[in-house]
Amino acid sequence: MEAVLANKALWVPAVAWALAQILKVVVESIKARRLSFSYLTTMGGMPSSHAAVVCALATTVGIVYGVGSAVFAISVFFAIVVMYDAAGVRQTVSTQSTMLNRILEELFKNNPEFQQRLRELIGHTKFEVAAGAMLGIVLAFLLAWPW
Secondary structure (H helix, E strand, O other): OHHHHHOHHHHHHHHHHHHHHHHHHHHHHHHHOOOOHHHHOOOOOOOOHHHHHHHHHHHHHHHHHOOOOHHHHHHHHHHHHHHHHHHHHHHHHHHHHHHHHHHHHHHOOOOHHHOOOOOOOOOOOHHHHHHHHHHHHHHHHHHHOOO
């Protein structure tokens, strides 16, 4: 257990994920004007926990192993792919799900066979990804930097 706690590249991203999820609850609760605990476990929303995790990982790896290390390069490219997916592909799927749900609603209003709907909140906006990225980077500097 001591080795796990000493491994900043493991626990700093975990803290970033937890904080991003908690911030989602706060942000969405303020927007909805009611407590929305469901955002603790949902995909999508502000800030992107995907971006927070991968940026915290890449930043922590850079601090601990150096920005010239191969593991830093790997973590940076991993972060880029994850954030591109969160704001690109998954956001497109989210938009398509919303459109398909509207089409199903119009075409099959009272048909119980077509009551199931697709999840609409899947991806992130570019702003949500940027906010998550900044959260992860700042948190990594605060927690992993050898003060």
